[in-house]
Amino acid sequence: MAKETQTFTILARTPPYGSNRSSLLLDIALTSSIFEHNTNYVFMGDGVFQLLKGQDADQIKSKTLGKALKALSLYGIDNIFIQESSLEERSIAQEDLILEAKILNQNELKALIKGSDSVISL
Amino acid sequence: MKFSVVVYGAPYSNEASASALNFSQAVIDQGHSIYRLFFFSDGVHNANRFVVTPQDEINLQDEWEKLIQEYSIDSIVCVTSGLKRGIINEGEAKRHKLDVSSIKPNSELSGLGQLIDAYSNSNRIISFG
Numbered sequence: 001m002a003k004e005t006q007t008f009t010i011l012a013r014t015p016p017y018g019s020n021r022s023s024l025l026l027d028i029a030l031t032s033s034i035f036e037h038n039t040n041y042v043f044m045g046d047g048v049f050q051l052l053k054g055q056d057a058d059q060i061k062s063k064t065l066g067k068a069l070k071a072l073s074l075y076g077i078d079n080i081f082i083q084e085s086s087l088e089e090r091s092i093a094q095e096d097l098i099l100e101a102k103i104l105n106q107n108e109l110k111a112l113i114k115g116s117d118s119v120i121s122l
Numbered sequence: 123m124k125f126s127v128v129v130y131g132a133p134y135s136n137e138a139s140a141s142a143l144n145f146s147q148a149v150i151d152q153g154h155s156i157y158r159l160f161f162f163s164d165g166v167h168n169a170n171r172f173v174v175t176p177q178d179e180i181n182l183q184d185e186w187e188k189l190i191q192e193y194s195i196d197s198i199v200c201v202t203s204g205l206k207r208g209i210i211n212e213g214e215a216k217r218h219k220l221d222v223s224s225i226k227p228n229s230e231l232s233g234l235g236q237l238i239d240a241y242s243n244s245n246r247i248i249s250f251g
Binding site (some may be wrong): 006008020024027028031032034035037117118120 | 130162163202233234235237238239241242247
């Protein structure tokens with residue numbers, strides 16, 4: 001049933017700290033890339049906070065998620081997207097972000113999800 | 123239809139675990155199959171064998187175990203989540219110089235690759251918690 005290479009779309013919707021969801025999702029994404037699937041990583045809703053510059057989680061005895069996200073391309077995950085409206089709603093500019101991502105409007109996001117074999121949202 | 127069920131929630135703290143158990147039973151009752159159960163994050167507590175519940179309460183760990191055994195379901199506990207939460211098998215116990223294994227006998231510790239595999243090989247993935 002399964003094709004060898006599939007398209008996984010990861011929807012990061014939670015803030016970086018306060019719960020472990022953001023880092024669980026990163027672990028899932030990295031594993032999917034090890035399996036040589038095509039992985040899209042989409043930051044939307046409060047998930048856009050994961051990409052803010054100036055993160056330092058040492059003070060909350062946690063690992064800094066932003067540092068790990070910066071390494072996504074090392075794992076072959078280059079398709080990184082941000083939902084346009086999520087940035088606008090939170091008054092976040094692209095220069096506030098730790099990495100370059102493609103900005104998606106609603107229709108583009110819809111098409112990305114539709115073209116995926118699996119969608120994983122946390 | 124082939125379902126996989128992912129459980130993120132610990133038993134007794136919220137309804138995720140009980141709902142996942144009911145859902146899994148319903149999947150089987152309606153003639154579908156479960157490709158894999160995957161216990162992730164706090165969900166690993168569902169496979170703890172050192173659990174004693176008050177007499178008038180349901181022991182969810184035992185209920186999971188019965189279901190898994192009766193239908194020979196592939197039940198995976200995320201090894202990274204498990205080790206951090208004290209859910210270990212005999213191999214890990216030896217490796218980390220701990221006394222005993224704490225995982226229920228019909229579940230297995232394994233990696234996230236098993237979750238990715240479940241996504242690739244199930245018709246539906248349903249997550250709880």
